[in-house]
Every structure is written in C-alpha cells, then in structure tokens.
Amino acid sequence: MVELTKNNLSRNLYLNCIHEFSWGFGIAFHTTYAIIPLFLKKLGAPDAVIISVAGLFSILIAFPMFFSAILGRNIRNIKKAVFLSHSVVLPPIFFTGFIFAFLAPTGPNAWMYYYVCFILYCLAVGFIIPIWTDFLAHIFPRENRGHYLGISFAFNSIGGFAGGIIVKILLNSSIPFPNNFGWGFIIMGISMGLGILVYLFYNVGNKTDKTPHKTIAVFWQDTKNIIQSHVNFRRYLLSRILITAHFPAMSLYAVYTQELFGFNISEAGLFIVLQVITFSLGSVASGKIGDRWGHKTAIILSFSGYLLAIIFTIFATSMIHVYAIFLSLGLGHGGFMPSAMNMVYEFAESRDSKTYMALIDTFLAPFVLLMIIGASVLDPIIGTRNLFVLAGFLIAIGLLLLTFWVKEPRLYPHKAAD
Template identity: 25%
Template sequence: MADIVLDQASTKADDRNLGWNFTVNLIDIAFITLGISLVSRDTVLPVLVSTLSDSNVAVGLIAALYGLGIYLPQLFTANFTERLPYKKPFVMLVGSVGERLPYLLMGAAVWVFAAPAPNVALILVLGCLALTGFAAGAATPAWYDLIAKVIPVRRRGVWSGLGHGIGALMAIFGAFLVGRILDDYPYPNNFALLFLLAFIATCISFVGLALNREPPSPIVKEQVSTQRYFRQLPDVLRANVNYRRFFISRTVVLLGAMANSFFIIYGDQRFGLDGATIGLLTATLVASQAVMSLVWGVVGDRMGHKVVLTGAAFLLALAALNTLLAPNQSWLILSFAFLGASSSGDAVSGLNIILEFAAPEDRPTYIGLTNTLLAPTIVLAPILGGWLATVAGFPVLLGVAAVVAATGGALLLRWVREPRRQPLVVRH
C-alpha cells in the first residue's frame, strides 16, 4: 500500500530524466563507495590508529566519532531541508567542503605528524573523520529526499544495490592496491597516499551528484519554528507503532555492531597480519559488498527492505561468531565476507525502508529523527566494545556482539511488519 502511495506522491520525473538521474547517481554512489573503501573504517583505519596509539578505546572511536557525526545532525537539518523546493544545492554545498575535503586533510595530517607527533596525527585524523561524518549526516535528509524525487520506489533498491555493487567491484581492485601500498611504501607515506586516492575518488562522485536533474518538490511545508518542530516529534513515535518497533529493533542490531572495528585488531593480535593479508581481507569485504549489494537490491525491491535488514542482522552475528571461533587467519576471510554482506544490506535498505514509513512531505523528518535518535547507540556501541575488549578480552566482546546482533534480527523478523503493506501515518 505504502509503496503505491509513495510512487504516486513522488515527483514524477520525465522518463528522459529518470534514465539520466539513475545513471549519474550510480556514478555518485559507486565512486564514493570506492573512496571510502580505500581507507576502510573496518580494516585500514583501525590499523592506522593502532600504530598511532595502543588504546583499544581509540580504535573504538573510529566508528563512534563517525557515527556521531553522520547520525546526530540529521534531525537538526531536516526541519530546514523539508521546506526547500530544491534539495541539490544544499547537498552540494555541504558535500563538497564538509564531506570530501577532510580526506585530503587526513592524508596531510598523517604525512606531516604521524612519525614526529603521533598523538597530534591521531587527534587530527579522528577530528577530520568526525567532520566528514557530520557533513554527510547534515546532508542526508535532503540527499535522500532528492533520491526519492528522481528515482521511484520500485527502482531504488536496484539503484542502491547496483551503485554499491559497482563501487565495491571497483574497490576490489582498490583493496589489492591498498595491500601493495601498505607493503611497498614506507610508513606513514603509505597511509597518506591512501587518503589522497580516497579524496580523488570522492571528488569524482561529486560530479555525479552535481549532474542530477532535480524537479521541484510536489509538497513544500510551511516554515515552523525549531521549538514547535521539536515539540511535534514525539507524536511520530506515539502515532506510528510499526515505526516505533522498527526503531527499537534497529537500535538492538546496531548495538550488536560493537565488535566490527575489532575484527582486524583481534586477527592481527592472534595471527600477525601483514599488509598483503590486510589487503586480502579488505578485498573480501568489498567483494562481498559488491555481490550482496546487487542481491539485496533485488530482494529489497521485490520482498521489502525489512527482509534485507533482517538478513543483514543475522549475518552480522555470524561474522562475530566466526571471528571468535577462527582457528587460523584463513577463517577471517569468511568473517569479512559476512561483515561485507551485512554492511551492504544496511547500505541498501537502512534508509530506503524509512522512506516507506513516511508520507512524502515527512520524509526528511523521519530520516532525521531515526538517525539522530540512533546516534547514541552508534557512538556508544564501539566505545563499549573497546571497554569490553580491555576489561574482559576480545572473546567476550565477540560473543556478546553475536548475541545482541542475533536478538535484533529476531526482533525485526517477528515484531516489525513490512511497512509497504501498512497504511501511511501522516504527520500534521
């Protein structure tokens, strides 16, 4: 039901523009996926941070600070962006200086400070990582509303899956390049070069974003004060029971991601991983993302995004469990395959499903509300993981993460109803 309403209420772009917009947004999502993979938060950045500091909490801050940046500001920009008839100018402004430039700055910080002043390099890298996350988060409600206008609901899963899949396929080559650069170039030039390449790839993605042909929004809400806007938000959770159940279930799943940044650290401590092996694991991660993004895209379009997120939650639990039980480093390949499949499901459906809970004029608010309320979990989960690893050891961390992620998957499976088959709740 909801998908029909969304299709009817979405801006009906000309058929000519649909093909164009589908293509340029593939360029955007594919190259930003490539760029991010070159300095992967699951493999490359944890290794870099572990060379700058021996603190497990510092490793946990990679996911915590990025998550805080990307999730917290969304609700604060949603009130502004849902009243813009055109979303692209705002997304381009924030996405250029705020989201992409920090990769170049991180490379410069590592190149200049990593050897003589590692603490300075650590602070600058983590600060720039938070900045790029903050900019991406601030732009997300407007960007996803732009996507909802130019790509209809029945094509979004294929678009998202294909875009992430192409980006991940390119990142397979990039992953082997990561291994070569880490082994063949001296530290810290190797990491600085990876940041430079990531910056170039994200700049190419910006070209795709800029080429969008955006129609005006069909419904633009009247301006309301920030205070009144925030007073209305609890009504969303009270009125939409299925959305509230989804939010609780999603919170549990994301808490189960507390061990993700520590897979590579645990593997390195147990088996001693060289640069080539880190490159192989990164390649495995992105290859899994490439294949499963395509699969999840089709599944999301045909069966609903709840199915995708449920499968992703159980795969996250399997990744932690397999890492815990790994008798040798070869088993880590399977762990990162599971992790890639899980993260690709999240990338394909994590935001797409939110669009199906909301009326078109409420989409930025639903996206911002969901992600801002998830911010504490996103931030605290990896910090909790670092604390557990320090006081109880990595095996306890991995076991707890597997149980929590599986619990979240069970909640999604049994408690949340497919939003496409539920009537929309309109916020007045």
C-alpha cells in the first residue's frame, strides 16, 4: 500500500469525521435503543418483536459478513469497494421512508411493513462491516489508530446530538403518526447518502503488495486455522457470549421506562441527545486508553457502561434515572466502537482483519438469538425488572471472564504461522 503522509492522514481524519457526523445524524432517526422499540410499540407490534430489535440487528448483520469477507478477500481498490458496499444500505432506508411518509399504513399488521424493511437494512449493514473494517486499516496507521477512530466516532456522536434534536422536533410537530417517522427515515437516508459520497475523496493508496490471490478453499482453511489455533481469540469470543445479554435489555430500556413513567414518545429525541453526549466522551476516551493501556482495558470499560445502564434501570424511581440509563448506554456504545475495532486489528495482526470481524459476529449470532428467545419467554414469567437483573448478572460474569481470562492481544501476539 502506498505510504500515507501526515497531510494524507489529516485529510483522512477530517473526511472520516464528516462521514461519521453524517451517519451519526442519520442513525439518530433509527436507534435500536429508543426510536425503533417505541415506533414498533406504537404500531402495535407484539412484545416479543420489540424485545428482539437490538439482538436481531446483531444477528442479521452477522449473516452476510462471511459472504462479504469472501467477496472481499482479493480486493485491490478498497476505496471503490467501501463506497459501493455502503451504497447497498440506502434502498431499504428510502423504501421504509416512502412507505410510512406517504402510504402511512395502520392496523394490527402495520408493524410488519417496517419489520421487513428493518431486516433488509440489517443485512445491508452486515455486508458493509468487513469491507469497512479493512478500509479503516488502510487509512489510519496501526500505532495510533485508536486515537484517530476515537476522534472520528466522537463526530458520530455530535451528528447524533444534532439528529436527536431534530427527532424531538419532528415527533413534537403536527405531522401525524406514522408519517413523522417516515419523514425521519427519509432524512436518515439523505444524511447517510451524503456521508457515503465522502468516501470518494479519501487518500487511500491502492494495494500494491504481493499478497497472492486467495481462493475460497484457502479462505476457509485460514478461517479454520484461526479458530483452532488462536487460543486467546477463542477466549475473547467465549467471554463475549454472556455479554450478549445486553441486546434484549437494550430493546427494553425505552419501552419499560415509558410504562413506568408514562413519558411522551418525543422524549426519544432527548434520550438520543443524552446518549450521544457520553458516546462522544466514551469514544475519545476509549481510543486514548486503548492506545496507551491496551484496547482490552478500553472494551472492559465500554461493557461496564452497559452494566451501569442496567443497574440504573433496575433501581429507576424517576426520570433522572431514565436519563442516567441513556447516559450510561452512550458511554458503553461510544467506548465500544474504537475498542472493538482495534481488538480486531490486534488479534488479526498482519492477517486478514475482515475474517476476524466476520468470525466475531457470526460466532456470537446464535447466542444473541438465544438471549432474545430466552428474554421473550422469561419476560411474562418473571417480569421485565427481574429480566434486567438476570441480564446484569450475565454481563457481570462476562466482564470477569474478559478481565481475568482474556489476555491483552497487543502484549500476547498470536504465534501460529499464517
């Protein structure tokens, strides 16, 4: 790959901040922790469907990841690949916006129209991630990638802050339901589309290395070798299993607290604003902590934010606690992005980061599904509050495993031959 100069890196950082701002602004209209659960609830979706949202997102993005990694195993023009792959996400967004802004379906089955579009959206996002992961490895150097990503993802939260304000205004406007949500999805698509266009202007050297063409058979053999020989990576995957309890909990925060305190649905905009404030802080802090003390430390702090959100939910007695939930959630989400991405790079070392990224989400997908099914079954039996208690317990155990069982990949590199 062509060596990037300091000016190239600065340009890439500026462009990545613009891209992340655009996507952060757009995704504010489609958050799995507030907007989607409340939207589905108002559409009359069953509780099991609402519980599934965050987890289903994780499961569905895992399905196309290996397909994307296989297709991208011999990419030479990474800038073109990341631009085209991101463009796949726009059709389901605009289609959803058109349905609810102009057709405005109602009735007991109206939620199904959205759910189909949501599934298509998730699959499109899953196709993006491995190629995007590889792209980030091309535009920022390994030694301070956490710093660059932390700043970039902070701008994602700034965009989310602005988007959250617009969400609140939109949901408080005279535009009736569900047209207001439909227009929100259209705004989301426009903003994300502008962010995709930014990819055309990055300084990215085309691959000119001597990496041989990799057949599918070789790709699968490499994948098998990773699973069999990379012990620390396996430990990381196993520790992440219990932390998947976060997904059904995330879908329930807004719905559960609305039932407790009866707030207006427009409060979702404020939740987004609060979440992105700490998202920004968590993102920058995670990048700096990871670069200095290791990205395992950073991701532990990130997951601790998820646990803190559950604790506030369990003991919620006022709207102050509700706001604290989303502040904690933002801290977790913000810290997760740079730390998780850099954990992938450090596990992969000089190997294919796309494969490692695909392995993580594909491996965790069945367990996310198990958590969703378990939560859906247990919720009417033990109650939502006790469900949060159980989720918190599982996350705490996962955190202990991650802390004391998984080694910092930077300090303990994988010794197996590639």
